[in-house]
Amino acid sequence: MSTGVRGSTALSNALLFCLLSGTSAAYAQTSTGDGSSGATTLPPVKVTGNRDDSRVGSAEGYVAVTAVTATKTDTPLIETPQSVSVVTRDQMTAQAATSVAEALRYTASVLPEIRGDSTAGGPYLYSRGFVLEQFLDGTRLPSDTNFAYAVPNFDPYGLERIDVLHGPSSVLYGQANPGGVANLVSKRPTTSPLHEVFVTTGSHNRAEFGFDLGGALTQDGTLSYRLTGLGLDADTQVNGVKQERVYIAPAVTWKPDANTTLTVLAKYQRDPDVGYYNYVPASGSVLDNPNGKISSHLNVGDPDFDHHTRNQYSVGYDFEHRFNPAWTVRQNLRYSVVSDDLANVFPFANGYAAGSTTTVNRYAFTNAETAKFFTVDNQAQAKFSTGTLAHTALFGFDFQRVLFNQTVGTNFVEPGLNLFNPVYLPIAGTTATSNDMIRMKQFGAYAQDQIAYGKWRFLIGVREDWASSDDNNPLQGYLHEQSERAFTWRTGLVYLFDSGIAPYASYSKSFDPQIGATFSGAPLNPTTAEQYEIGVKYQPPGYNSFITAALFDLRERNVASSDPDHFGYSVQIGQVRARGLDLEGHASLTDNLDLVASYTYLNNVTTQTSLTGTTIDGATVSLQGLEPWGIPRHVASAWLDYTLHAGTFRGLGFGGGVRYIGASYDQTNTIHVGSRTLIDAAVHYDTGAHWLFSLNGKNLFNRTFVASCQSSGVCNYGDGVEVLATARYRW
Template sequence: MSTGVRTSTALSNALLFCLLSGTTAAYAQTASDDASNAAASPSSPSNLPTVKVSGNRDNARVGSADGYVAVTAVTATKTDTPLIETPQSVSVVTRDQMTAQAATSVAEALRYTASVLPEIRGDSTAGAPYLYSRGFVLEQFLDGTRLPSDTSYGYAIPNFDTYGLERIDVLHGPSSVLYGQANPGGVANLVSKQPTTTPVHEVFVTTGSHNRAEFGFDLGGALTEDGKLSYRLTGLGLDTDTQVNDSKQKRIFIAPAITWKPDENTTLTVLAKYQRDPDVGYYNNVPAIGSVLDSPNGRISSHLNVGDPNFDSHARTQYSIGYDFEHRFNPTWTVRQNLRYTVVNDNLANVFPYPNGYAAGSTTNINRYSFTNDESAKFFTVDNQAQAKFSTGPLAHTVLFGFDFQRVLFDQAVGTNFIQPSLNLFNPVYLPIAGTTETSHDMIRMKQFGAYAQDQIAYGKWRFLMGVREDWASADDTNPIQNYALAQSERAFTWRTGVVYLFDSGIAPYASYAKSFDPQLGATYGGAQLKPTTAEQFEIGVKYQPPGYNSFVTAALFDLTERNVASGDADHPGYSVQLGQVRARGLELEGHASLSDNLDVVASYTYLNDVTTQTNLTGTTLNGASVPLQGLQAYGVPRHVASAWLDYTLHAGTFRGLGFGGGVRYIGATYDQTNTIHVGSRTLVDAAVHYDTGTHWLFSLNGKNLFNRVYVASCQSAGTCNYGDGVEVLATARYRW
C-alpha cells in the first residue's frame, strides 16, 4: 500500500494529542486544510483540527483505509466523512481483504459482509450476479454512478473484475436521497483503483482448480517530475472451466486511468474500463427433488449441465468511461462533477428446465425450453456537486448541494421455444435443440433529474445529518412484438436524517431515518400503470472505534418496509402485479480489526426476519397446491448468517513473511417462496497460506469451501434450485518492483 503522507511536527503533535486525549478521528485532510477546519470546529474539545492520517493520500475522494480497516467513506454522504460520524450502517471491503481472500468476483468479495447475501444463485452467480442486502436487491454503483440491476434489466448486469477495484463500500438501507431511484437494500459502490504518484508495479499469475489460467498486471505512478500527471493501468486475462461440465469462463479486462493535478486545489481524473467475457459462466437450475429433497434415483450431480452444451452460450461486453473533477475555490467552497457513460451488451442462449420440475409421471426426466435474450443497456450519468464548509456560532456545517441526471437506453429481444427434448438428469443424453422464435422486444428509454441538499452539522460531540431530495423520472417502453406502448412519469420527494454522539472512549451511538423510491415501468393486466415502490427505514445502532487501535465495530438494529413491490404476472406474461408490502427487521454486527501487527480479523453476524406482509398473490407447492404468499418468509433469505476470517502473519524470525488465513461462513436454513421446501443450513471453510519474500515475490495458496461441502444455495420453487460452489484451490505468484 502506498503511503504518500506529508507530515510535519505540527501535524504529528496534533495526531498524538488526539490519540492521548481519546478524541475520535475525523476528516482526512492535507496540511492546507488546517486553518479552515480549525475555524469550522470551534467546539472541538482540543481546539485543534482533528486529523486522520490516511494510508493513501493520492485520492482522498475514495475514502481512507489501513489494511482491513476503513475509517472514512465517501459513499454514504458524498463527502469524505469518518464512518463513526455516519448515522447509517456502512461496510467496507478493502483491497487488502480482497487480495488475502482471493476474491475473484464482487459476490465473493462480499461473502464476509454483514447483511449481504451475495450468492443466492449459487453456481449461477457468475452468469448473473444477483446481490441482496437486508433481504432486498443491492444496487451496484461504479465510482458513485448507477449500474444496471436485475430488477430492471434482465441479464445485462455488469460484473466488473475485482482486480480493478480499490475497495467496495456497502451503504445498507435506502439511499435515494443521494442517488435517486434505487432499491431499498442499499448501494454497493465499486471504487476503482486510482492513479497514484507513488510507484505501483505488479504482475501476477494464478492457476488452480478447473484448469484455471489467469494473468494480470497493475501499474501506476507519476508521469511528470512534479507529480501533476499520474496514471494507473490495470489489466487481466482469464480462461477457466467451472464446476459444471462443459461450462467455461473467459475474460479480458483493461482499465486505464490518468489524473491531472495542475495545482493543490484542482484535480481531474479520467477513468475507463473495458471487459469482454466471451464465456460468462454457468447459469441454470435443478429441481428440488434430487438436490435438496430425496429422490429414488439418488442425488443429482452438482457437475451436471442441465442445459445443452451444443446450444448454450453466454457472452457479455461491458465498458465505462468518464471523469471525476474537483476544484476548491477557497477554504469554504468546493465544486465537483462526476460523469460516466456505461454500456453493457449481453447475449444469452440457454436451455432451461420448466419451473414445475419433473415431467408428469417421471422421476428422472425434466421438460425443457430454449431461451434467447439479446440485451443492450446504455447508461449516461452526471452528478454536479457544490460543497460549503462554514460555521454559524457553535455549529460547524458541511453543506452539500447537488443536481444529477441519468439517461438509460435499454433494448431487449427475447426468443423462446417451449417444445424441446426432455433430459434424464441421472443419465443425460443431449439431443438436438431447435431454435427460438422472437416473442418480445422491449425498447425502453428512461430519464431522471434529481436535486438534493444535505447538511452535516458538528456541535461539540454531536453530529447531525439532514438531507432532502426531489426527483423527476420518466420512462417509455415500446414493444412491437407484443403490440403495446407504455409511457409514464413520476415525481418523488425523499429525505433522511440522523444523529451521532461521539464519546471520548470511541463509542458512538446513532439513530437514523431514511426513505427511498424506485419507479416501476409496466402495467397490470387490467391496464393500470404500476406505482413506484417506496420504502422507509428506521435504524439505531452503535459504532466503536477505540482510540489508538486500528479497529472498527458496528452494531445496528433496523426496520425496513417496502411498499408497492412489483413482480411478473405468471398468469398473463408481459404484465405485472404489485405484491403489496415487504418488511425486513434485523440485527447486524460487524467488526474489522488489526489486533496486532500480526493479526487481522473480520467478523459479522446478521439476524434477518424478511416477510411479505401484504399481498394477494399465491404460489404453487411441490404437490401442486396453491398457497397464499402473505405472511411468508422471502425465498432464499436465511434468518441467521455469521462469518469470521482471521489472518496471522509473522514479521520477524526465521519464517518472517509467512502468514496463514482461515475463515468460516455459516448460512442458515431458507425456504422456497411457498415456505414448503426447506433448504438446510451450511457451514463452509476457507483457508489461505501466503509468503512475502521481502524483496519482490509474494506467493499465496487459497482454498474456498475447503472441505468440498455439496449444498443447495437456494430454491425458489419445486423446479428452481441452485447448487452452491464446490471446492476451489488457487495458487498465485506476484512480482512487485
C-alpha cells in the same frame, strides 16, 4: 488531505484549525525552540494520522475509517449515522476474491451468492433481504430489477475497495432498491511508483495473468496514471461450461495545482464465456429422489447450444476544484454499456415431467440485451460555521438516462432430459417472442447538511426526483408510458464519546420507479421504502479497529411481481418488512493479526398483499405471512489472518475463515433449504523483496450444498471446492 493554510496565523491555530481540519490527524509539540535571541525557531511538530482516503481508494489493511459513499463527503465512518461496510483491497487480495460476490462473502447483511453456481451468469446481490444496487465510483449501474441479464460483473482486481451503504439511499443516489448501495471504487492513479504482475492457476484448469501499473508521468507529479488488466481462461464445476475474460482499465489524473483534480477513468471487460446459469429441481438436490442425487457437475442445458457472452465498458471522469477552504465543487460523469448475449436450454420451472422422477421437459431460450447508462452528478460543498455549529453543506443535482433493448426467443425442446442419465440431442433455433425497448430518464436535486456541535453530529438530507419512462414492445403489442415525482429524505444523529463509542439513530427513505402496467392498463406505482435504524459504532482510541452494531426496521411498499394470469404484465403485491440485527467488526489486533467478523439476524416477511393468491407450482398460494425465497434468518462469518514479521519465517502468514449461511425456504415456504458451514483457508509468503506467493482454498472440504430454491423446479447448487495458487512480482 487538509485544506492547507494561507495568510498569516499563529502556529497553534494553523495546526489545530486549518491544517488538521477535517482529518483524523493529531499533533504533539516535542521542543520549545533553541532559546537564542532574535528570530524564533519554530518548534518541531510530530503529525500522525490514518492513511485512508476513500475518494482515491488508498485504504490499507483491513480497516477503513472513512467512506465517501455514505455522505458524498469525506466523513469518518464513526460520524455517519447509518450502517456502512467496507471491503478493502488488502482483504480482497488475502481472500483471493475473483468476483464482487466473493469479495462480499464476509460482509454483514449481504447475501451475495443466492444463485449459487449461477452467480457468474446472474450476479444478483442482496442486502437486508432486498436487491443491493451496484454503483461504479458513485454512479448507478444496471440492476436485475429492471433488466434480466445485462447486469455488470466487473472484475474485482480493478477495484480499490467496495463500500456498502445498507438500507434506503435515494436521498443521494435517486431511484434505488431499499437493500442499499454497493459502490465499486476503482483503482486510481498514484504519484508513487507501483508495479505488479501476477499469475494464478488452480482448480478447473484456471489460467490467469494480470498486471497493475501506476506512477507519475511528469517530474512534478501533475500527471499520473494507472493501468490495470488481466486475462482469464478456466473451466467451471459444471461439465462443458467455461469462463473466459479480458479486462483492461486505464486511468489518468491531472492535478495542475493543489486545488484542482481531474481523473479520467475507463474500463473494458469482455467475457466470451460468462459461466454457468441454470438450475435443477428440488427433488434430487435438496429433497430425496428414488434415483439418488443430481450431480452438482451436471449441465442441465445443452453443451452444443448454450453460450453466454457479455461485453461491458465504462468511461467517465471525476472533477474537483476547491475555490477556498469553504467552497468545493465536483462533477462526476459516467457512460456505461452492458451487452449480454445468452442462448440456453432451461428446464420448465414446474420440475419433472408428469409421472417422472428422472426427466425434465425443457425449452430453448435466446436473449440479447443492451443497457446504456449515462449519469452525471454535480455537487457544491460548503464548510462554514454559525456560532458554535460547524456545517458541511452539500448541494447537488444529477441526471440519469437509460436506453435498454431486449430481444427474446423461445422454442419447446423434445425429448426431455434424463437428469440421471443425460443424452444431449441437437437443439433447433428459437422464434422471436418479445422485442422490448425501454427509455428511462431521471433528474434529481438534493441538499444535505452535516452539523457538528461539540461531540454531537447531526445529518439531514432532502431530495426531489422527476422520473419518466416508456416501454414499447411491438411483438407483444403494448406501449407503456409513465412519469413519477418523488420526495425522499433522511436524518440521523451521532454522539461521540471519548472512549471511541458512538451511538446513533437514523431514518431514511427510498423510491424506485417501476416499468410496465397491470393487465387493466393502470401504470405501476413506484416502490417506496423507509428504514428506522439505531446502533452503535466503536473505534477504540489507539487501536486500528472498527466495530458496528445496528438494529433496523425496513419496509418496502408497492412490491411488484409478474402477473401469474397474464403474461407480460405485473401486479403489485403489497408490503415486505425486514427487521434485524447487523454486527460487523474489522480489526488489526496486532501488527501480526487481522480479523473480519460479522453476524446478521433477519426476519423478512410479506406483511400486506392485495392478492388473494398467486400461482406457484400449479397451486394458488397466499403470500401473506410468507418469507421471501432464498433469504436465511441467520448468517455469520469470520476471517483471521496471522503474519510473521520477524524471525526465521518472516513474511510467512496463514489465514482461515468460516462462513455460516442459515436455512431458507422457497416461495411457498414448503421447501426447506438447509444451512451450511463452509471453510476457507490461505497460506501466503512475502519474500520482503519482490515476490509474494499465496495459496487459497475456498469451501475447502468440498461441501456439496444447495444455495437456494425459488420453487420445486428451480434450485441452485453452491460452488464446490476451489484451490488457487498465485505468484505476484512487485517492483
